[in-house]
Amino acid sequence: DAGVTQSPTHLIKTRGQQVTLRCSPKSGHDTVSWYQQALGQGPQFIFQYYEEEERQRGNFPDRFSGHQFPNYSSELNVNALLLGDSALYLCASSLWPPKGETQYFGPGTRLLVL
Amino acid sequence: RKEVEQDPGPFNVPEGATVAFNCTYSNSASQSFFWYRQDCRKEPKLLMSVYSSGNEDGRFTAQLNRASQYISLLIRDSKLSDSATYLCVVNADSWGKLQFGAGTQVVVTP
Numbered sequence: 430d431a432g433v434t435q436s437p438t439h440l441i442k443t444r445g446q447q448v449t450l451r452c453s454p455k456s457g458h459d460t461v462s463w464y465q466q467a468l469g470q471g472p473q474f475i476f477q478y479y480e481e482e483e484r485q486r487g488n489f490p491d492r493f494s495g496h497q498f499p500n501y502s503s504e505l506n507v508n509a510l511l512l513g514d515s516a517l518y519l520c521a522s523s524l525w526p527p528k529g530e531t532q533y534f535g536p537g538t539r540l541l542v543l
Numbered sequence: 544r545k546e547v548e549q550d551p552g553p554f555n556v557p558e559g560a561t562v563a564f565n566c567t568y569s570n571s572a573s574q575s576f577f578w579y580r581q582d583c584r585k586e587p588k589l590l591m592s593v594y595s596s597g598n599e600d601g602r603f604t605a606q607l608n609r610a611s612q613y614i615s616l617l618i619r620d621s622k623l624s625d626s627a628t629y630l631c632v633v634n635a636d637s638w639g640k641l642q643f644g645a646g647t648q649v650v651v652t653p
Binding site: 460471484485487519523525530536 | 547575577585586587588589592630634637638639640641642643644645646
């Protein structure tokens with residue numbers, strides 16, 4: 430049973446560029462949430478997708494956008510990259526609450542913005 | 544004030560000893576609570592959910608005090624493999640928007 434997968438594992442970009450990160454949820458899960466984890470901090474909630482719609486959003490600017498596909502996989506897009514966007518980006522999958530609240534995390538994509 | 548606060552540590556623990564640490568949360572309406580473990584440069588992994596009556600999973604015991612809005616984790620008979628950062632996690636509205644503390648680092652020494 431495949432767990433949550435993310436690609437790429439590492440990425441280096443320069444300021445002003447755009448990036449797309451990808452996530453495939455655990456088999457049987459229908460909900461994907463994205464988190465940003467800066468060095469030395471806990472993960473911060475970016476947004477959550479279910480049935481191809483954004484259901485909840487954290488305190489992140491519109492430069493952060495996402496998408497969910499019919500097969501439940503998801504993308505996170507960040508436009509106009511800033512140095513402060515350097516972080517580990519984590520994808521978590523679950524069943525749509527309240528059917529399931531436990532979230533399982535993928536290995537993350539480590540983004541460095543120069 | 545942060546929504547979930549933890550002592551960052553590190554807690555240096557001799558192998559075989561017991562270590563305990565807490566976290567506090569600000570939203571009294573929070574619905575569910577978890578401890579996740581995160582190894583260096585890895586993803587968080589669920590250690591255990593925390594129930595109102597307290598719960599135990601092997602050497603790990605979690606407690607919830609809703610009145611004082613804190614959650615605790617106790618590790619008995621510490622192993623070298625318990626060295627990690629322990630993240631306190633709160634699900635404020637039961638709809639999946641998890642709020643994380645910054646983590647408590649535990650270092651178990653031989």
